[in-house]
Amino acid sequence: MAQSVSAFQAAYITIEVLIALVSVPGNILVIWAVKKNQALQDATFSFIVSLAVADVAVGTLVIPLAIIINIGPQMEFYTCLMVACPVLILTESSILALLAIAVDRYLRVKIPLRYKSVVTPRRAAVAIACCWIVSLLVGLTPMFGWNNLNEMRRTQEANASHTAFVIRCQFENVISMEYMVYFNFFVWVLPPLLLMLIIYLEVFNLIRKQLDKKVSSNSSDPQKYYGKELKIAKSLALVLFLFALSWLPLHTLNCITLFCPSCQTPSILTYIAIFLTHGNSAMNPIVYAFRIQKFRTTFLQIWHQYICCETDKNANNLDNTELGNWPLERAGTVPDVPYLDLQKSL
DSSP states (O other), X not given: OOOOOOHHHHHHHHHHHHHHHHHHHHHHHHHHHHHHOGGGOSHHHHHHHHHHHHHHHIIIIIHHHHHHHHHXXXXXXXXXXXXXXXXXXXXXXXXXXXXXXXXXXXXHHHSTTTHHHHSOHHHHHHHHHHHHHHHHHHHHGGGGTOBSHHHHHHHHHHHOOOSSOEEEOOHHHHBOHHIIIIIIIHHHTHHHHHHHHHHHHHHHHHHHHHHHHHTTOSOHHHHHHHHHHHHHHHHHHHHHHXXXXXXXXXXXXXXXXXXXXXXXOOHHHHHHHHHHHHHHHHHHIIIIITTSHHHHHHHHHHIIIIXXXXXXXXXXXXXXXXXXXXXXXXHTOOSXXXXXXXXXTO
C-alpha cells in the first residue's frame, strides 16, 4: 500500500532535490576543470577528484535512495538493506577523501621540499583505492550480518500477518543502531573528525613558525609560499567546521536513540540532520574549488567556452597565468627553484 507523504517529508524531499541539483553540477565542474587544465593534474588534485566523484554519487545515487527510504515502501528485507548500504558506502568515502586531503596539506607544509618525491601519483592512486575499499567494507558491513534481521523476524512472527518476509523499508528498520553508533560513529566518523582537527591545528602551527622565521628574510619566495599555504589552511579550517556541522547532528541523534530509547526526537530535527550530511557534498566544490585560483580561472574558461559558447582569447595563457612565475623557472631565471616548485604545486 502506498505510503502517505507528510509535510515534513515533502519539505525534506524538496531540500534533498535542491542539494542534488547543486552538488552534481558543482562536482562535475570540478572533475571537468581537472581534466581540462593540465596544471591541476597532479597528486593533490587527484584527491579532490576522488572527493568530487563521491559527491556526484551522493547527488545521483544516495539522495534518490534516501528519498525512497524516507518514504518507506514495502519490500523484502535484504532488498531494503541493499538500498540502504550505498548511503553508508558513499558518505564514508567522502569522509575518507576529506581526511586524505587534510593529510596531503599537512605533508605540503611539513616536508615541502620532499613532498613531490613522497606523494607521487602512484602513491596517491593507491591511497584513493584504499579509501574506496575501506568505504566498501564499512558500508557493506550490515550485509555481512550486523543488521536488524533477527529483530524484524521476531516482530513479524509476533504479528503473523505476512507469509513473505516483507517490511516497510526504512533505514532504522534494517540498519542496526549499534552498528551506526559503536562502529560507524565511534570508529569511522569521530576519529577522522578529531584527527582532522589535530592535523589542521598542526598545519597552522607549522605555517606560523615558518612565517615568523622568514619575516626578516630578503627572499620573497618563502614568504609567498607559506602565505599561500596559510590561506589554504584557513580553507581547511572552514572544511573542518562544515564537516562537523554536517555530520555531528545526525550521529548525536543516533546516540540519543540508542542510549535513550524512551526519548522522542522531533521528526523535523531528523530531517534537518539528514540533509545536512548530504549538503556537505554540495559545500565541497565551494570550499575546495572556488577558493583555489587555478580552479576559478578554469571554471570561467569552461563557462565562457562551453556554456556561453564564447571564444576565450586568453585560453592559451591559462597555465602561465595560473602558475605565476613558472615560465621563469623553466627558463632558469629564478634563483630559488625549490620554493618556486612548491609555489607551482599550489
